[in-house]
Amino acid sequence: MTRVIYLDNNATTRVDPRVVQAMLPYFSEEYGNAASRQHAFGRKALEAVEEARSQIASLIGADSRELIFTSGATESNNLAIAGIAFARKGSGDHIITAAGEHPSVLDPCRDLEKNGFRVTVLPIDRRGRVNAQQAAAAMTDRTILVSIMVANNEVGTLQPVAEISRLCKERGVLFHTDAVQALGKLLVDVRAIGADLASFSAHKIYGPKGIGALYVRSARPRVALEPLVHGGGHERGLRSGTLAVPLIVGFGEACRLCQACVADEASRIVSLRNRLWQQIKERLPDTALNGHPTERLPGTLNASFPYIDADALMLQMPEVAVSTGSACTSASIEPSHVLKAMGLDDDAARSSLRFSLGRFTTEEEIDAASAAVVEGVTRLRAISPAYQLHLAETSP
Numbered sequence: 001m002t003r004v005i006y007l008d009n010n011a012t013t014r015v016d017p018r019v020v021q022a023m024l025p026y027f028s029e030e031y032g033n034a035a036s037r038q039h040a041f042g043r044k045a046l047e048a049v050e051e052a053r054s055q056i057a058s059l060i061g062a063d064s065r066e067l068i069f070t071s072g073a074t075e076s077n078n079l080a081i082a083g084i085a086f087a088r089k090g091s092g093d094h095i096i097t098a099a100g101e102h103p104s105v106l107d108p109c110r111d112l113e114k115n116g117f118r119v120t121v122l123p124i125d126r127r128g129r130v131n132a133q134q135a136a137a138a139m140t141d142r143t144i145l146v147s148i149m150v151a152n153n154e155v156g157t158l159q160p161v162a163e164i165s166r167l168c169k170e171r172g173v174l175f176h177t178d179a180v181q182a183l184g185k186l187l188v189d190v191r192a193i194g195a196d197l198a199s200f201s202a203h204k205i206y207g208p209k210g211i212g213a214l215y216v217r218s219a220r221p222r223v224a225l226e227p228l229v230h231g232g233g234h235e236r237g238l239r240s241g242t243l244a245v246p247l248i249v250g251f252g253e254a255c256r257l258c259q260a261c262v263a264d265e266a267s268r269i270v271s272l273r274n275r276l277w278q279q280i281k282e283r284l285p286d287t288a289l290n291g292h293p294t295e296r297l298p299g300t301l302n303a304s305f306p307y308i309d310a311d312a313l314m315l316q317m318p319e320v321a322v323s324t325g326s327a328c329t330s331a332s333i334e335p336s337h338v339l340k341a342m343g344l345d346d347d348a349a350r351s352s353l354r355f356s357l358g359r360f361t362t363e364e365e366i367d368a369a370s371a372a373v374v375e376g377v378t379r380l381r382a383i384s385p386a387y388q389l390h391l392a393e394t395s396p
């Protein structure tokens with residue numbers, strides 16, 4: 001098989017070679033435990049961890065003391081939601097989120113219902129957006145937390161998070177945001193957003209898998225959280241366990257690289273994405289864009305190819321790695337919960353593909369990918385009775 005074109009960067013990214021280089025010494029010579037401050041090995045490791053912490057904090061406009069390392073954004077989301085729920089259960093029992101959120105937000109919310117909490121899941125519109133006024137209207141004096149993502153992983157739609165957080169603040173409700181997909185692609189500033197808590201992951205920004213962070217605002221007022229993992233009291237008691245020093249160093253370096261190039265990289269990736277969409281839409285009539293046309297992540301293109309099953313289309317073009325939904329749920333045969341929440345019917349949702357571009361995507365790859373898509377769709381439509389019928393009905 002020829003080299004596969006990777007257009008699934010919202011699922012995970014290739015680790016940047018510079019990140020690999022930065023990590024290597026911490027697997028071999030510098031193998032200390034960052035909690036062993038009594039000797040030089042431990043102190044070296046701790047120094048590296050704190051350097052990485054400040055690189056991550058700098059990218060998101062936080063203070064490094066406000067970051068808790070976790071195993072990834074799934075854990076960060078769980079810690080934010082359950083941690084706030086249990087810390088604030090004396091003052092309320094109601095949580096608000098939205099239908100387009102990642103399963104690692106929706107599932108912990110659902111789980112809290114077993115513990116007596118109530119959850120409101122806000123709808124999203126045809127373009128994948130939450131309405132901030134609707135979020136405000138859902139808040140009651142029992143509401144303790146609102147969790148809305150910065151950008152959606154399946155369609156790329158950006159949410160009005162700054163507006164929602166302001167409405168939360170007016171009502172004394174905490175605001176958490178899953179900022180995984182926006183980090184390194186847009187400027188994510190936790191203070192500008194007004195987030196009390198924010199989740200991040202390294203492997204979506206050319207860092208290693210298995211490391212993430214939770215931002216927990218520490219100033220005026222300090223956000224209190226119940227830990228989920230108990231033990232040695234690492235990370236200010238909020239997440240015990242020996243720190244994954246090499247992964248943390250890689251996360252820091254990935255953030256440093258993003259900070260240096262975020263604007264240039266975003267504009268390069270937007271133009272590649274627009275080129276891809278242009279080429280597909282010009283040569284394939286009856287193709288529809290999913291998500292917001294402009295308020296969207298730079299590298300995300302989600303499109304429906306009516307009369308076609310997206311899984312069948314993927315089999316037609318094994319040289320292009322794309323996705324039919326989020327990697328987390330694509331093991332199931334259910335169509336995307338995000339597309340369904342946007343109002344697409346089952347057939348439309350099943351005909352949709354997500355292309356997600358990244359740092360290593362080239363123009364040649366985009367041209368080859370669009371050619372493969374056009375060829376695959378054309379071949380499948382030629383043998384689709386429904387499409388032939390549609391042609392016969394619509395031709396003059």
Ligand SMILES: *Cc1c(COP(=O)(O)O)cnc(C)c1O
Binds near residue numbers: 072074104149153178
């Ligand atoms: C990938 C992703 C996650 C999960 O992150 P992990 O670090 O893989 O656990 C959470 N939210 C969104 C929006 C994501 O894209």
